[in-house]
Amino acid sequence: MGKYFYTDGKEKYGPYSIEELRIQPISRTTKVWCYGMDKWTELSQVAELSNVLNSIPPEINTTPSIGKESSAVEPKTEAEPIHKVEPKTQPSKEIKKSSTFSKWVIAIIVVIIISLFGYAVIQNQSEVNQYNEIVANSYDSDEDFDIYVQKFYRDLEFYGIFPKKPKVQIIKFSKLDQLDNTTHIHGLSFGSGDDDRIEIYINPSTWKQFNKPMRYFLMYHELAHDVLNLDDLEPKSWNEGKLMYPAISSYENKNMDDFIESAHALFEEQSE
Known part of the structure; x- marks a missing residue:
């Protein structure tokens, strides 16, 4: 062997x-x-x-059959399209809807801004036209309006208020009865917010009708606008009798004591 x-x-x-x-x-x-x-x-x-x-065992056949291969592949080919299509189509629709909604919101905002701007321009132009009309119709007179101005400043100083005295002072008559859209035709002031200017226009027809206390009410009212930059009070009953009450024509029964009390109450309030 x-x-x-x-x-x-x-x-x-x-x-x-x-x-x-x-x-x-x-x-x-x-x-x-x-x-x-x-x-x-x-x-x-x-x-x-x-x-x-x-004594040697036969080899093991590990090669998979064709039937098994096809059965293993089939589940993948069926499941794959489901996972690919679903996440892609849904977000695409949501993004498109969101984009369309955003465009509409932006468009609406732009329209609102343009409308507000246009309204402001028209309103401003209307005020400019009204001012130009008032100035064009204004004129000087023999009335000494400076008496009211000097007394107004003396009263302010008494209460410890010392505003800057403006370089420009214009107080004239101007016909205000023909103006449209005005709620305050006794007098109009245009120096509010400008420390270097007093510009007041008094309606001559009103001035003739007003007695002495009412004239003082009117002049102090307009000077308070330009010198102290105060606004009109609301035309409510509880404001009646105060200096910044706009309906001064209702003060025909007021006397000088009523005026002094009203003016001093305002100055005392401003000095605090």
Whole structure:
């Protein structure tokens, strides 16, 4: 009985007896050789090694069948389109709706801004036109309006109020009865907010009708606009009798004491 060599295709191992060959890491296709053989031969082709061959278990076929491959692939091809289509189509619709809504909101805001701006321009132009009309119809008179101005400043100083005396002082008559959209036709002042200007226009028809206390009410009322930058009070009953009450024509029953009390109440309030 000869001894055999075997090879793994790269190296050769041996020699081994038949009994030793049983325990080597060989298979049915392993090539063996011993003295007297012409070439390397598969173990299964050597009759003398049949006992060794019988001790080697057959190889396990691990190649998957075609049926199994197709069944493994099918679930992927069915599920894949569901996961791809669903996340892409829904956000696209939501983004489109959101974009359309945003455009509408922006358009509405732009329209509102343009409308407000247009209204402001028209309103401002209307005020400019009214002012130009008043100035065009204004005229000087023999009435000494400066008497009221000087007394107004003396009263302010008595209460510790020392406003800046303006460089420009314009007090004239102007026909205000023909003006449209006016709620205050006894007199109008345009120097409010400008410390360098007193500009007052008195309605001559009103001036003729007013008695002395009412004239003082009117002049102090307009001077308070320009010098103290005060606004008219609301024409409510609880404001009647106060200096900044706009409906001075209702003061025909007031006397000088009423005027002095009203003026001093305002100055005392401003000095606090």
